[in-house]
Amino acid sequence: MLTTFILALAALQPSSVLGRQLQARDTISNDNYPFCDPATNKNCIVGGKYLVPQLDFSIENDVGDVAFKRYLPTHTFTISQWTNHKMPEKCYYWAVTADQWVATDFRVYNVTFSDCSTPFVVCYHKKATKTINQISTEISRLPVKIRQATSMYLVYGDADSDNNNYRGAIATLCDDGIIVGRSSFYFATSLIHETGHAVDCTLASPDAVHPGHGTEYSSGTAWHNAVVMDGYAVSAYGAGSYVEDFADTGRAALLDNIYPGGLAAFANNNPNLTQITNQVTNFKSVVGAYYTTGGTCDKTKKFPYPTDLVTV
Structure with a gap:
């Protein structure tokens, strides 16, 4: 299988393996629905909508980042x-x-x-x-x-x-x-x-042979159905594609698991959280057990340590 690279939080550069412009946070709340149009963007989630008010968890030192630093312990x-x-x-x-x-x-x-x-x-x-x-x-x-x-x-x-x-x-x-x-x-x-x-x-992959990789769960029918049932992406950035929405749902699910009172308390009881219920529920049903603190790595699932080396 060819190596899949996920284009995330990166400035566009033709010679780089990375892409996708980071959205300017202060312009997101002023965008009208739909956020993106599948007719002009083949990676756009159907409907192109996203949760408003935004969950504040995208930028260094924002509310979400501070919460992760507070409730995710460092390890020696x-x-x-x-x-x-x-x-x-x-x-x-x-x-x-x-x-x-x-x-x-x-x-x-x-x-x-x-x-x-x-x-x-x-x-x-x-x-x-x-x-x-x-x-x-x-x-x-x-x-x-x-x-x-x-x-x-x-x-x-x-x-x-x-x-x-x-x-x-x-x-x-x-x-x-x-x-x-x-x-x-x-x-x-x-x-x-x-x-x-x-x-x-x-x-999360439905066909990965552990330890190793397989088809992305976010490319499958179950995830697409959850998104369509909700009709809204978890975030404006997530509205760019199913794969980005999956990764941002991970942030929401982790906050729901570790933040006192869960995601609703983190988001100050955002009245629109019901718009992403199916995505968060589906995500947690598949990998929610991994999005919590404590425990140790599982040698049967840990991505392998690299053994193919070159001399420099």
């Missing part, structure tokens, strides 16, 4: 730098071949969290503005049962001048279990959304 971890002049082949392909960074500017680390004995690999660029410790701390917030849908994190520099060929932000390489993007986008709510894409093609 150990960091071990690779010293063998090797790099995972998939890290090399996406970072160097696809996104045109310089291989020797990366440091490769194993990061082992206290809730999972299998290390995660971080390919870390020297121009990243967050330290490897800061990056690891943000990753550690992810509930381990969804974190296990990944195996690698590609952390890039944050300035356009760091790489004139790259204008991306952050995205998920679903089939490879990789989250890739600028270090400034490694914050709680962003990582939860991106990890949702990894869950979509692994833990």
